[in-house]
Amino acid sequence: QKEVEQDPGPLSVPEGAIVSLNCTYSNSAFQYFMWYRQYSRKGPELLMYTYSSGNKEDGRFTAQVDKSSKYISLFIRDSQPSDSATYLCAIPGYNNNDMRFGAGTRLTVKP
Amino acid sequence: KAGVTQTPRYLIKTRGQQVTLSCSPISGHRSVSWYQQTPGQGLQFLFEYFSETQRNKGNFPGRFSGRQFSNSRSEMNVSTLELGDSALYLCASSFTSYEQYFGPGTRLTVT
Numbered sequence: 001q002k003e004v005e006q007d008p009g010p011l012s013v014p015e016g017a018i019v020s021l022n023c024t025y026s027n028s029a030f031q032y033f034m035w036y037r038q039y040s041r042k043g044p045e046l047l048m049y050t051y052s053s054g055n056k057e058d059g060r061f062t063a064q065v066d067k068s069s070k071y072i073s074l075f076i077r078d079s080q081p082s083d084s085a086t087y088l089c090a091i092p093g094y095n096n097n098d099m100r101f102g103a104g105t106r107l108t109v110k111p
Numbered sequence: 112k113a114g115v116t117q118t119p120r121y122l123i124k125t126r127g128q129q130v131t132l133s134c135s136p137i138s139g140h141r142s143v144s145w146y147q148q149t150p151g152q153g154l155q156f157l158f159e160y161f162s163e164t165q166r167n168k169g170n171f172p173g174r175f176s177g178r179q180f181s182n183s184r185s186e187m188n189v190s191t192l193e194l195g196d197s198a199l200y201l202c203a204s205s206f207t208s209y210e211q212y213f214g215p216g217t218r219l220t221v222t
Contacts, residue, residue, distance in 0.1 A: 032209045043115070043201050043213035044154070088154065092209040097144050098167045099203075099211065101154035 003027060006089055006102025015111050019076040023089035023102045026070065033065050033072045034090040038104065044088055047074070079109045113138065115204050115214035123220045129190040132217045136183050136204030142166075143185040144211060145177060148199040157200075160185055189219075197221045 006023045013019055021035075032051055036044035050056045053067045062075040072089055089102040116135045124130050136143050144167075145157040156169040160179035177187040183204075189196055197220050203211035 034209065036213075043203075043215045046210065046212060049210065090154075093156075097142060097159040097161075097205065097209070097211070098156045098169060099144070099146075099154075099209075100156070101146075103153045 003093075003100045004089060004091055004102045006105060008103045008105060010106040010108065012108045012110060013079055015079060015081060015109055017079050017109070019079050019083070019107060019109075021074040021076075021087050021089075021105050021107070023072045024070055025072070025091055025100075028067065028070065029094075030091045032092050033063070034092070034099070035061075035063055035074045036088045036090055036101075038086045038088060040085075047087075079107075081109050081111050084108045115202060115212055117200075117202050117214040117217050119217060120215065121218050121220075123222060124192050125222055126192055126194060128192050129188060130192060130219060131186055131188045132200055132202075132219075134185045134187075134202030134204075134214060136185070136202075137206075137212055140204035140206050140212075141183050142205045143179055143183065144203045144205070145185070145187050146201045146203065147171070148201055148216070149197075154201070157187065192221045194221050 034049040035047045038044040050063045056063045060077045064073040086104040086106045088104040090099045118133045142161045144159040148154045159167040163179045174190045179185045199216040201216045203213045205211045
């Protein structure tokens with residue numbers, strides 16, 4: 001079993017839709033939960049991160065962590081074609097810098 | 112602030128050769144991590160350097176090595192290249208342990 005599981009999609013939604021991206025993880029000791037966005041032929045870009053449980057909002061993006069079920073989510077409101085990218089969840093390992101990444105979900109937002 | 116830069120951006124090598132990739136972190140960042148990204152395995156952690164010392168290492172063979180210089184710039188080397196080493200190699204720098212910022216990557220093709 002991988003430490004971080006993520007459905008690779010692809011996911012296609014119409015412009016303006018609410019998008020829900022999800023990951024599960026196996027180790028209850030993990031504390032930080034990161035979301036990266038990667039455009040084609042680019043490096044991943046840090047979108048936001050949360051510590052422990054709860055929600056964090058940044059503009060149209062909301063990150064949510066449920067430690068009881070080891071489930072993390074990223075919601076995108078009012079999705080735009082410019083949001084079309086691969087979204088990766090990531091969790092720092094025990095040494096913090098050995099990041100464990102999900103497979104990435106490829107999202108397409110159609111105008 | 113300038114972002115993480117990686118050189119070269121593209122590289123074609125022959126099986127059995129060796130290759131050196133370079134990474135310049137964001138000014139002030141002392142930690143540099145390297146990742147391999149392939150369609151099959153996703154993003155996998157290679158190693159991390161901090162203050163010229165390797166602090167963490169992923170599960171890759173000894174053909175993969177790296178180093179960091181006093182100005183925090185880092186290089187990674189792959190010796191005796193194999194076809195399976197074809198990948199996007201990403202470098203990430205960080206000030207805190209978990210908040211990593213990625214460069215655009217070096218796309219290595221081994222023929």
